[in-house]
Amino acid sequence: MRVVIVGGSHAGISCALRAREEYPDAEVVMYEKQGSIGFIAQSIPLYLRGDRHFEKLKSYTDVPALERQGIVVRVNTEICRVDTDAKTLEVTPAGGAASTDRYDKLVLATGSYPSIPLAFGSYRDSLYLVKNYEHAMRIKTLMETAKRIVIIGGGAIGVEIARALLYRNVPTTLLQSHATILDRYVDDEVSADIIDSLRSAGLDVHTGAVVTEFEEVSGPGGRRQAIATTSDGRVFSGDGIIYATGFRPNSFLVGDAAELGDKGAIVVDDYMRTSIPDVFAVGDCSTTNLTNVARPVYVPHASDAFRQGEIAAINLTGPRQRINPSQGTYNLNIGSRTMCISGITRKRAIEEGFDAEIASYRNEFLDIDDLLPSDDNDEDPYYKVWLVYERGTHKILGFELRGTATDLSPYADLMSLAIERGLTVEDLEFVDFYFKQGYANPRSFSKYLAAVVRQQDPRA
Ligand SMILES: Cc1cc2nc3c(=O)[nH]c(=O)nc-3n(C[C@H](O)[C@H](O)[C@H](O)COP(=O)(O)OP(=O)(O)OC[C@H]3O[C@@H](n4cnc5c(N)ncnc54)[C@H](O)[C@@H]3O)c2cc1C
Numbered sequence: 001m002r003v004v005i006v007g008g009s010h011a012g013i014s015c016a017l018r019a020r021e022e023y024p025d026a027e028v029v030m031y032e033k034q035g036s037i038g039f040i041a042q043s044i045p046l047y048l049r050g051d052r053h054f055e056k057l058k059s060y061t062d063v064p065a066l067e068r069q070g071i072v073v074r075v076n077t078e079i080c081r082v083d084t085d086a087k088t089l090e091v092t093p094a095g096g097a098a099s100t101d102r103y104d105k106l107v108l109a110t111g112s113y114p115s116i117p118l119a120f121g122s123y124r125d126s127l128y129l130v131k132n133y134e135h136a137m138r139i140k141t142l143m144e145t146a147k148r149i150v151i152i153g154g155g156a157i158g159v160e161i162a163r164a165l166l167y168r169n170v171p172t173t174l175l176q177s178h179a180t181i182l183d184r185y186v187d188d189e190v191s192a193d194i195i196d197s198l199r200s201a202g203l204d205v206h207t208g209a210v211v212t213e214f215e216e217v218s219g220p221g222g223r224r225q226a227i228a229t230t231s232d233g234r235v236f237s238g239d240g241i242i243y244a245t246g247f248r249p250n251s252f253l254v255g256d257a258a259e260l261g262d263k264g265a266i267v268v269d270d271y272m273r274t275s276i277p278d279v280f281a282v283g284d285c286s287t288t289n290l291t292n293v294a295r296p297v298y299v300p301h302a303s304d305a306f307r308q309g310e311i312a313a314i315n316l317t318g319p320r321q322r323i324n325p326s327q328g329t330y331n332l333n334i335g336s337r338t339m340c341i342s343g344i345t346r347k348r349a350i351e352e353g354f355d356a357e358i359a360s361y362r363n364e365f366l367d368i369d370d371l372l373p374s375d376d377n378d379e380d381p382y383y384k385v386w387l388v389y390e391r392g393t394h395k396i397l398g399f400e401l402r403g404t405a406t407d408l409s410p411y412a413d414l415m416s417l418a419i420e421r422g423l424t425v426e427d428l429e430f431v432d433f434y435f436k437q438g439y440a441n442p443r444s445f446s447k448y449l450a451a452v453v454r455q456q457d458p459r460a
Contacts, residue, residue, distance in 0.1 A: 008032030011283025
C-alpha cells in the first residue's frame with residue numbers, strides 16, 4: 001500500500017507516524033512545499049519577544065527523525081494537482097521539473113492560509129501576515145525600527161502578537177471589527193476583562209473598527225507609513241499593518257471534487273474520510289465536529305490537527321476508530337495572565353438552542369510574589385472561572401478561565417473531558433481533585449461553582 005500525505009505540519013506528521021506504526025509494510029511518503037517540517041506557529045510570539053528558548057521550542061521533529069522511522073519525506077516539493085480517478089499526483093520540486101506519483105491512499109494535510117484583506121487601496125508592502133516562520137521574521141524586522149504597528153484582528157493571534165510587541169516596547173494599535181475581542185473564545189464579560197488588562201498594559205484597542213481601506217504613504221523623512229481607514233471614517237497609521245483576521249482552509253487541491261463545508265473546508269466523517277474514495281483530509285484543511293454544536297465547523301487548531309492525523313492513519317484500510325469530537329480547547333498567554341477555554345460560549349450555546357447561563361467564581365492566591373511570572377508582577381494573583389451551563393440539567397457546555405498562573409491548561413483539559421462526556425456541575429462537585437495549598441479557598445473550583453449554579457437555578 002502506498003500512502004501519500006500532502007503537507008508536513010502537525011496533521012501530516014502525526015498521520016505519517018501512526019501510518020508507519022499501523023502498517024509496517026506500507027510505503028509512507030510525505031510531500032511538503034516548504035524547506036522544513038513541523039514548525040509550531042504558537043512559538044511565533046516567543047520569537048517576537050526574543051525568547052532564548054525559541055530555537056528549541058519551534059519544532060518537535062525534523063526530516064531525519066521521520067526518515068529514521070522509514071517515512072519518505074520530500075521537502076521543497078509541491079503537489080500541484082491530484083487526479084482522484086487515476087489516483088495520481090503532479091509533483092513539482094522547487095526549481096525542478098514536474099513528475100507524476102501515484103497513491104493507494106491519499107491524506108490531504110494541506111492546512112490553512114491567513115485570510116487576506118478585501119479592502120480598497122494599495123498596501124502590499126505594508127501588510128504583514130502571521131502563519132509561518134518567514135512571516136515571523138518579516139514582522140521582527142519591522143519591529144526593529146517601527147514607531148507604531150497596527151494589528152487588525154482581535155482574535156487569539158492578534159492579541160498574542162500585540163502582547164509580544166508590547167513586551168518589546170513597540171507602541172501598538174489593535175483594531176477589532178466586532179464589539180468585543182476574542183469573541184469566538186469567550187463571553188462578553190471575559191472579553192471586557194481582557195480589554196481592560198490589555199489597555200492597562202499600554203495597548204491601544206479599538207472595537208467596532210471595520211477596516212475598509214488601506215494606503216501606503218511617504219511620511220516624514222521619506223519613512224513609509226501604512227494607513228488603515230475604517231467604515232466609520234476613523235484613521236489609524238503605523239509603520240506596518242499586521243493582518244490577523246483568521247485562517248481559511250487550503251482545500252484547493254481537490255476543489256469541488258470533494259464536498260466542502262464551513263468556510264470551504266473539506267467535509268470529513270468521523271473517520272476523516274472525504275467524499276472521495278481513498279482520500280482523507282486532516283487538520284486545518286478539514287471540518288471538525290464540536291461537542292454541542294449541530295453542524296461540522298471550521299476549527300483550525302493544532303490540538304485537533306494532531307488527533308485527526310492519527311485517526312486518518314488508523315482508518316486508511318477501513319473504518320476502525322471514530323474521532324472524539326472537539327471542544328475547541330485553547331490556552332492563551334496574555335502577558336502575565338493566562339486564559340484557557342474549552343467548550344462553547346454562552347452566546348454560541350444560545351445560538352445552538354440551549355437555555356444557557358453563566359456561573360462565575362473567583363479565587364485568590366495567597367499573596368506570594370514568587371508565584372507570579374516575571375514580566376508584569378504588579379497584579380493581585382487570582383484565577384476566575386466562568387462556567388457555561390444548561391439551565392435545568394446543569395450540563396456543562398463551556399468553560400472560560402483567566403488567571404495569573406503561567407499555565408492553566410490542565411483545567412481546560414479536565415473540562416474538555418467533562419464537556420465531551422456531557423457531565424453536569426453536580427457530577428464534578430465532589431470529585432477528588434488535588435488540594436491546592438496557596439489558595440484562599442483550597443477546595444476545587446467545581447465545589448464552589450456548583451453552589452453558585454444551584455443558587456442561580458435551584459434544582460426541582
Ligand atoms: C501564531 C499562531 C499561533 C497559534 N496558536 C495555536 C495554539 O495555541 N493552539 C492551537 O491549537 N493552535 C494554534 N495555532 C493553529 C495551528 O498552528 C494550526 O492549527 C496548525 O498548524 C494546523 O496544522 P496542519 O498540519 O493542519 O496545517 P498547517 O500547519 O497549515 O500546515 C500545512 C502544511 O502543508 C503544506 N502544504 C500545503 N499545500 C501543499 C501542497 N500542495 N504541496 C505540499 N505541501 C503543501 C504547507 O506548506 C504546510 O507546511 C496557531 C497558529 C498561529 C499562526
